[in-house]
Amino acid sequence: MNVLIKLIVGICLTHMVELDEHMVSTDDYKSIAYTEVASTNSTKDKAFKILTNKCNICHKSRNRRRVFTQENMDAWSQDVYKQVFIKKRMPKGKKTKLTNEEYQDLLTWISSTKNNQNGNQF
Numbered sequence: 187m188n189v190l191i192k193l194i195v196g197i198c199l200t201h202m203v204e205l206d207e208h209m210v211s212t213d214d215y216k217s218i219a220y221t222e223v224a225s226t227n228s229t230k231d232k233a234f235k236i237l238t239n240k241c242n243i244c245h246k247s248r249n250r251r252r253v254f255t256q257e258n259m260d261a262w263s264q265d266v267y268k269q270v271f272i273k274k275r276m277p278k279g280k281k282t283k284l285t286n287e288e289y290q291d292l293l294t295w296i297s298s299t300k301n302n303q304n305g306n307q308f
Contacts, residue, residue, distance in 0.1 A: 233295030
């Protein structure tokens with residue numbers, strides 16, 4: 187849902203700028219860019235917290251090659267998507283089940299990494 191809202195806002199802002207480039211100041215552009223960076227970091231922080239608390243618990247002992255860090259987590263986003271949402275294999279165990287909010291936070295993060303990899307930042 188958040189990604190859809192960002193997409194709509196991005197499209198609206200693009201059209202507003204195209205209609206009258208002189209009405210939007212450079213300060214407005216800076217604040218828009220800052221808001222997007224802040225929300226992206228917040229999304230990544232939420233996802234990293236989930237990966238740390240729900241995934242790294244097992245990965246540290248059973249799959250050390252795939253322990254998530256802030257630096258490598260974006261590279262693993264598509265694999266996380268496949269294992270969690272498509273194959274529904276992760277996370278294993280009854281103690282590490284994800285809440286609906288955690289599922290949504292992971293999807294938001296995965297969508298943002300996909301957009302960033304394609305160069306379509308909203």
